[in-house]
Every structure is written in C-alpha cells, then in structure tokens.
Amino acid sequence: MAPQVKVAIIGGGPAGLGVAIELARLPFVDWHLYEKKPVISEYSSGLTIQRNTWRMLEHLGAAKHLHKSDFFRPANGHITQHRDGRTGDLILAAETKGSTTTAPHHQPCRAHRAILQLALLKEVDQSRVHVGHKLIRVEELPSKRIRLIFETGLSDEVDLLIGADGLRSPVRDFAFPEHSMSYTGATAYRALVRTSDALEVNGMLPEVIFWHGTDSKWVYTCPLGGNTFEITCRIIEGKDAEGDEQRLRASWGREASVPEFLAKYAEFCPPVQQLLQLVTSVQQYDFFAGPRLESVVARSSVALVGDASHPLSGAFGAGAGFALEDAFTLAGSLVWAFGGKSSADGHVRSRIDAALCLYDKVRSPHYADLYGILDGYGEAEQLVAAQALPPSGEIRARIESVWDPKHNWIYYYEVESTLARAIQEAEDGRGQLRFEARL
Ligand SMILES: Cc1cc2nc3c(=O)[nH]c(=O)nc-3n(C[C@H](O)[C@H](O)[C@H](O)COP(=O)(O)OP(=O)(O)OC[C@H]3O[C@@H](n4cnc5c(N)ncnc54)[C@H](O)[C@@H]3O)c2cc1C
Structure with a gap:
C-alpha cells in the first residue's frame, strides 16, 4: 500500500x-484545488484546440463534453491564411495546424475559452475545489512540507504543492524568487462580434485569417462556435520606461477605449476596417514574459504546470495543450514513483522527489525547445526590420520568414511516448535523473 500524499x-x-x-x-x-476567483470561470475570447490538446482531452474524459456546435472547425483542415492586411492579397495559405494524417475528430478548431474550461470542469470532483481562496503566502517547514496561507485566513499543509496559477504565478515566485516577468512590448486587443454580422462585411470570410500590417501588427479573424466571431489584434507598442507605466500594464484583460483601438489599425484594408467598426467593447492584453526556467520543479516539493511553468505569454496558440501535457506527465511520474519500479525508498519525500525529477526530465527540455523557436522568430523579425523594405515587401518578407510551418511538430508532439521513454531510461540506469545525483 503506497503511503498517502497530500497535494x-x-x-x-x-x-x-x-x-x-x-x-x-x-x-x-x-x-x-484552491482558486482565487469566486467561481471557476474563464473570460476573454477564443483559443485553438490543437491536435495534441484533443488527445489530452480524450485521455481526461473531457472531449465528450465538446459538441460540434461549440466550436468552429474549418472545412479545409485549419489552413491559416496570411494576407497583406493593407491590400487584402493572399500571400500564404499554410497548413499550419492540421495534417492529412490527423483523424477528423482531432483536427484543430477554434472555440471560446469558457467551452474548454466547462468541459474540463465536468470531469472534476468539485467537492475538492475551493473557490474564493487567494494564495498569499507559502512557507517551507523544517519537515520539508509546505504551508499555504490564503487571504481568507484559511491555511493548509501539504507534501506537494502544484503551481497551476498562470503566467504571473505566486507559486513560481516562491519556488524561484530570482525569476521575474516584464512587459514584452507587445499588446493584443481582443473583441467578439456576431458571426452573422461579421460575414456580412464584403471580403470577410469564414476562415482562419491573419491580416498582416507593417511593424509586426496583425489582425486575426475567425468564427468560434455558435454565432460568435473572434477578432484579435496585435501591436508592438514598445517597452515601457521603468516606473509607473510598467505598473499600469495588465496581463489578463482590461477594458480599452474603442476609438483609440481603432486608430491603431487605420492602415488596414476596407474589409478589416469595416469588421473593426462592429466592435463595441475591446479588452487589452499586455504580453508579459520571463526567461525560461531551468527547471519546472523546486525544493523537492513544488511542481509548476501550465503557464506557471513556461512564462511564454500565449505564444504558439497551444498553451492549454501544454498545460494538459504537463498534467498528464506529472500524474504519470507520480504513478511511477509511488507504484512503479523507481529506485526511491518507501518514504513519501523520496517518492515525491523521484516523481518531480522524472516530470522535470520530460517537460524542461520541451520548453527549452519552445523557447528556442521563439528566439528564431525574434531573429527573423529583426532581419526583416533591418532591411527597411516598403510596406508590401516588409509584410511579405515577414510572413515568409517568421510564419514557417516547420515548427508544426509542437502540435503533433506525443508526450505519452516521451514519458514512457524517460521511464524506460531511468529504469535501465540510462539518462540519470537529477534526483539520483542529489541523493
Ligand atoms: C492572446 C492569447 C491567445 C492564446 N491562444 C491560445 C490558443 O489558441 N490555444 C491555446 O491552447 N492556448 C492559447 N493561449 C494560452 C492559454 O490561454 C494558456 O496557456 C492557458 O490558459 C494556461 O492555463 P493555466 O491553467 O496554466 O493558466 P490560467 O488559465 O491563467 O489559470 C490560472 C488560474 O490560477 C488562478 N490564480 C492565480 N493566482 C492565484 C492565487 N494567488 N491563488 C489562487 N488562484 C490563483 C487564476 O485565477 C486562474 O484561474 C493564449 C494566450 C493568450 C494570452
């Protein structure tokens, strides 16, 4: 009988x-589970349920709660169009997020974020979910257990703390106090309109489209499920000076002025302008990011999952999939350490240590690869900017050099086989796990 572990x-x-x-x-x-909001809820707008996300949702039993009417799946297999946003001309129609070998029910689709959240929630034992509890302090006890203190006065003491607290993770602040986040200089404006209104605009299509402008601006348009149509617009506003302005930036949605928002996209072609005129309310999301963490575990008792583990600011449009892959790997690592053939002794601490090291061995290299791709994007952007091309040349060069489908492996990545291989290596004595070096 494996010992009990409190999480x-x-x-x-x-x-x-x-x-x-x-x-x-x-x-x-x-x-x-402790959540600071009064209810488990999700706002904002759409997300892509990628191929790897679908597989994880099936594994979790949540895929069955997603119905065809809940999402938009383009008939063409999610071919993303890249258009010159000033002229409307099609530059590239890339099969960026689907494949001919992907089963039809695993093809990517766009849905409102709340749809995914609800599908997951239906599979959660809600008697163990405690809403309205904001974590404000974390302490490591001499026993190595972790004490948690919430704003409500509630406290808890656990063997394992899992930080699933997002991009601005307080758990990460405890685990890696030297790590810091800052505004990247990029901001997104997100709005929803009715699909029936959007498709009345001459030239607007029921497709997934990036309309590219100059200076790395883009407008992303696509239907979600039901009668909801997503508009997400990016702009590079540049890094703020140290001080007040930096503090005013908000990473997760605040109301912005519609006229000021519209003025930023004045260079775009008539279909985009007319679509933007339908917007009555817009949310501003300032992108925050931080350097890659060397490890997604700390202190032999803390694991980071989801955005907390890789502060990438929503890059790749697959963060929910990465989060579910983290969950799968962490659970698989615990199963191995508590019931499998790990070399950990019978103590809870030693087994948690073994599980965390295996989790880290699988996920940290994955995130290192993703950060590497982002570095490549940054270099490509700089090369385009350095050429000082006329607008149409700049837009074409950026699409062709930055939006490269060679990185699509992210969406076909199979975390199951990576975990199985890591376990096999650990049991064969190959691929030394970090905890074995520490003990
Ligand atoms: C513009 C944009 C577009 C994106 N597009 C996509 C996409 O197309 N596809 C995709 O898969 N992903 C996309 N993502 C990424 C995706 O949204 C995230 O990766 C995903 O939401 C991460 O989930 P999470 O659970 O780690 O964090 P979150 O969803 O941020 O959840 C963290 C939770 O922790 C709670 N919390 C925080 N602090 C505390 C505290 N102190 N105490 C208690 N609770 C706390 C929060 O209230 C929140 O509920 C996008 C992101 C952005 C910004």
Whole structure:
C-alpha cells in the first residue's frame, strides 16, 4: 500500500483542472484545488484546440463534453491564411495546424475559452475545489512540507504543492524568487462580434485569417462556435520606461477605449476596417514574459504546470495543450514513483522527489525547445526590420520568414511516448535523473 500524499493545486485554469482530473485517479493522493476567483470561470475570447490538446482531452474524459456546435472547425483542415492586411492579397495559405494524417475528430478548431474550461470542469470532483481562496503566502517547514496561507485566513499543509496559477504565478515566485516577468512590448486587443454580422462585411470570410500590417501588427479573424466571431489584434507598442507605466500594464484583460483601438489599425484594408467598426467593447492584453526556467520543479516539493511553468505569454496558440501535457506527465511520474519500479525508498519525500525529477526530465527540455523557436522568430523579425523594405515587401518578407510551418511538430508532439521513454531510461540506469545525483 503506497503511503498517502497530500497535494494542493493552486489555480483552476486548464492546468489546474487537468491535474485535478488526473490526481483523482490516483488512490494514494489526497488533493485539494484552491482558486482565487469566486467561481471557476474563464473570460476573454477564443483559443485553438490543437491536435495534441484533443488527445489530452480524450485521455481526461473531457472531449465528450465538446459538441460540434461549440466550436468552429474549418472545412479545409485549419489552413491559416496570411494576407497583406493593407491590400487584402493572399500571400500564404499554410497548413499550419492540421495534417492529412490527423483523424477528423482531432483536427484543430477554434472555440471560446469558457467551452474548454466547462468541459474540463465536468470531469472534476468539485467537492475538492475551493473557490474564493487567494494564495498569499507559502512557507517551507523544517519537515520539508509546505504551508499555504490564503487571504481568507484559511491555511493548509501539504507534501506537494502544484503551481497551476498562470503566467504571473505566486507559486513560481516562491519556488524561484530570482525569476521575474516584464512587459514584452507587445499588446493584443481582443473583441467578439456576431458571426452573422461579421460575414456580412464584403471580403470577410469564414476562415482562419491573419491580416498582416507593417511593424509586426496583425489582425486575426475567425468564427468560434455558435454565432460568435473572434477578432484579435496585435501591436508592438514598445517597452515601457521603468516606473509607473510598467505598473499600469495588465496581463489578463482590461477594458480599452474603442476609438483609440481603432486608430491603431487605420492602415488596414476596407474589409478589416469595416469588421473593426462592429466592435463595441475591446479588452487589452499586455504580453508579459520571463526567461525560461531551468527547471519546472523546486525544493523537492513544488511542481509548476501550465503557464506557471513556461512564462511564454500565449505564444504558439497551444498553451492549454501544454498545460494538459504537463498534467498528464506529472500524474504519470507520480504513478511511477509511488507504484512503479523507481529506485526511491518507501518514504513519501523520496517518492515525491523521484516523481518531480522524472516530470522535470520530460517537460524542461520541451520548453527549452519552445523557447528556442521563439528566439528564431525574434531573429527573423529583426532581419526583416533591418532591411527597411516598403510596406508590401516588409509584410511579405515577414510572413515568409517568421510564419514557417516547420515548427508544426509542437502540435503533433506525443508526450505519452516521451514519458514512457524517460521511464524506460531511468529504469535501465540510462539518462540519470537529477534526483539520483542529489541523493
Ligand atoms: C492572446 C492569447 C491567445 C492564446 N491562444 C491560445 C490558443 O489558441 N490555444 C491555446 O491552447 N492556448 C492559447 N493561449 C494560452 C492559454 O490561454 C494558456 O496557456 C492557458 O490558459 C494556461 O492555463 P493555466 O491553467 O496554466 O493558466 P490560467 O488559465 O491563467 O489559470 C490560472 C488560474 O490560477 C488562478 N490564480 C492565480 N493566482 C492565484 C492565487 N494567488 N491563488 C489562487 N488562484 C490563483 C487564476 O485565477 C486562474 O484561474 C493564449 C494566450 C493568450 C494570452
């Protein structure tokens, strides 16, 4: 009989809900989830459910709660169009997020974020979910257990703390106090309009389209499920000076002025302008990011999952999938350490240590690869900017050099086989796990 392990999950986004579903399947885990919001909820606009995300949703039992009317799946297999946003000309129609070998029910689709959240929530044992509890302090006890203190006065003491608390993770602040986040200089404006209104605009299509402008601006348009149409617009506003302005930036949605928003996209062609005129309310998202963490685990008792583990600011449009892959790997690592052939002794601490090291061995290299791709994007952007091309040349050069489908492997990545290989290597004595070096 494996010993009991007490676990706290902080955060009820895709990562936290994914971990909650996984841990409920492990009889040796006594888990509780704490969320600061008064209800488990999701706002903002759309997201892509990628191929790897679908696979994880099936594994979690949540895919069955997603119905065809809940999402938009382009008939062409999610071919993303890249257009010159000033002229409307099609530059590239890239099969960026689908493949001919992908099963039809795994083809990517766009949905409102709340749809994914609800599908996951339906599989969670809600008697263990505690909303309205904001984590404000974390302490490591001499026993190496972790004490959590919430704003409500509630406290808890656990063997394992799982930070699923998003991009601005307080758990990460505790685990890696030297790590810091800052505004990247890029901002997104996100709005929803009715699909029926959007498709009345001459030239607007029921497709997934990036309309590119100069200086790395773009407008992204596509239907979501139902009668909802997404508009997301990016602009590079540049880094703020140190001080007040930096503090005013908000990473997760605040109301912005519609006229000021519209003025930023004045260079775009008539279909885009007319679409933007339908917007009555717009949310501003300032992109925050931080350097890659060397490890997604700390202190032999903390694991980071989802955005907390890789502060990438939504890059790649697959963060929910990454979060569910983290949940899968962490649960698989616990199963191995508590019931498999790990070399950990029978103590809870030693087994948690083994699980965290395996989790880190699988996920840290993955995130290192993703950061590497982003560095490549940055270099490509700089090369385009350095050429000082006329607008149409600049837009074409950026599409051709930055939007390269060679990175599509991200969406076909199979975390199951990577975990199985890591376990095999650990058991064969190959691929030394970090904890074995530490013990
Ligand atoms: C513009 C944009 C577009 C994106 N597009 C896509 C896409 O197309 N496809 C995709 O898969 N992903 C996309 N993403 C990324 C995706 O949104 C994230 O990766 C995903 O939401 C991460 O889930 P999470 O659970 O890690 O974090 P979150 O969803 O941020 O959840 C964290 C939770 O922790 C809670 N919390 C925070 N602090 C505390 C505290 N102190 N105490 C208690 N609770 C706390 C929060 O309230 C929140 O509920 C996009 C992101 C952005 C910004």
